[in-house]
Amino acid sequence: MGEKVGMASKLLERFLLVLVVLVATTQAAADGHKSAGGARRRATAEPPVPITILTSAVEKGAVCLDGSPPAYHLDRGSGSGRNSWIVNLEGGGWCDSVLSCGWRKGGYLGSSLHMDKPMFFGGIMSASAVDNPDFYNWNRVMVRYCDGGSFAGEGLDRATGVCFRGQRIWDAAVRHLLSIGMASADRALLTGCSAGGLAAMLHCDQFSAFFAGKNTTVKCLADAGLFLDAVDVSGGRSLRSYFQGVVATHGVAQNLPSSCTGHLDATSCFFPQNIIGNIKTPIFLLNAAYDTWQLRESLAPNGADHNGAWRACKLNRTACNESQLTFLRSFRDQMVATVKDFSGSRSNGLFINSCFIHGQSEMWATWNAPGSPAIGNKGIGKSVGDWYFGRAQVKAIDCPYPCDNTCHHDI
Template structure:
């Protein structure tokens, strides 16, 4: 009898495992919700950021390689040290496989979104065509939305994600086939983290705000306004980032943002550039009296003109400005100062001082993108053995420490940590844990935003001798 019971129990277990394994293939929409899935880590969060694509997996390295080619740099130093690798948060299982153009507007009363994540909203073809707002592949743009509730119902955070850009028609063609050039295969839901985390305990001041995350599909920082399409390999590509941004803001205004009291425009890397370039115009679209501020992540760079670095920056920015036709998006005062070199208005040292909207900047000293693409340094800063490389790193950090304060306006704030990541402040790990002077990014930003205290300049030690900051994720 015991043996029979054992065999019976074993048979039941085998059948159960087979059903569990086969059911998703028989019924494709069957998925355990993330919060109910015992296999999903409890702290897993899908956050806005370059490494978290909302469509098919993208090989980000190929875009980095194209940038390196435009910087006219070689293979970099030969080193036996490990290449700096970025560790991204594990993605939460998606809640739906469907990804059709919804053409719907958000409903700010549907607080059910808050517990599930942010819902994909894709502009209808009629709205997109009327506004001339198209992704690279010619399809309508979209965004993710999670409604606010309670005291946060009239406060908004709008995120512009990063993802570099395409400096040639060929690169734009390749990009148009990925989730950085279309919303067609985007997931229908995504989790929000960092400043948009819904965790009341960790994020008491912003957890219940309306959260919006735009899909970056235009090719260059929501800045292009090219009327005629680019053509490559018989395919048309559209650079309409400025119109995409305006069309989505118009959609948000019609659906609840018109009653906003506070709006934070939040951009990372290429999205940070987009936030700075478009801030004055977007502020004019908002109702009078709205408290409008910027949060800019991983955009700060010092002037560091060393040989091929300076030539590469010039060539890259010239190509970007030309093929995407960004003249109308650049600050008019800057264009007057650089009439024959408009691309100079894209440099942080020139663009940031011209900003009229108050901004809070968050950066790593040894930003991973800058290290790999601008300086071509592949080793961890504290493990680089060659004196030439160490001198270059020290020169970079010294320039950073000297120049960053002079870029900012009196009402700006800044947080720079001695880390090597490009993804700082984009997820719960970094937003709530990375510290400078005893304050986390979340605490420093909250103090600046709500006007608590007087010192909003949080600069870490910039020397190699104190790398890394022990709180770096």
């Protein structure tokens, strides 16, 4: 009897832990959406871009977690950008169990039924020639994120009906875009932020393959997607444990690069550090060396910060003591070491600044606004444009915090 009670207690504890993590993650994603809204747009906002529900994808099994159709937003290009395309894979965390994915399907990150119908674009997605001079008149697409597995899953939980169809959503969305004009593109750029940034890395060569045999310049941009397999403050590996659940729940292994899974386990191959070296398509990595999501959820999550010593530091960098800053600088050193070989390729680009932030390409304030982040007097938007159009090589790595006074830090 005692064993049964103990087991029940453990199951309840596990359920409550998952629920707390899910609520916190969903709220963080929602807060990110809301807070980015002001920074994403100038005071005189551009018109919102309407949603398109891709109902034809359902017959291919390409559905959100709840079985609803996937969706995207498209702002058509014009003039010199009429035959150029940006495909942006939306981010928003992950779900790492059938239970957490079941909860997630009740919101916009798991169902097109709950998505905002119009969406405001900003940063690299902006239609303003002033704010986004290199890409403003391209066809700009935001593929909505509703699978919880970085567009890479393949599976179905028959008991609950939760669908893990990220790979099918990816394939259906790209094929649809090809059918409505992207097939004749002169230029194409696959991009994404956070979980979408990871998705951009996982799918970069797949995206390029859709244009095989065509005279299309194809490149990829991953923003805030350089998630590291790092040791947390308790000596464990919190993010590896979390990713292990994501990979297993979504059946991601079959869709990971074989160049990695041939010698490493599937969870390792969900970490960008183990796949970026084998991406053949030119790719640009944009990341903060002190990524705030990784600080909160990987380096010092509540489960590893047993006495709450990191609570204040996670909320505001100015509350970090010297010991904590030393720990964070070692994380930066790991990130810099991770991209060392990657940066040796002439075709790749790099911008790692010493800022406490998560995601910088989709917001007006950090992309190309006056006073936006810069390394060597060159901002993010200019750096990405120079790299994409071959105007200059960009291999920018900032000096350690707190040397950069151009940062826009999360608080």
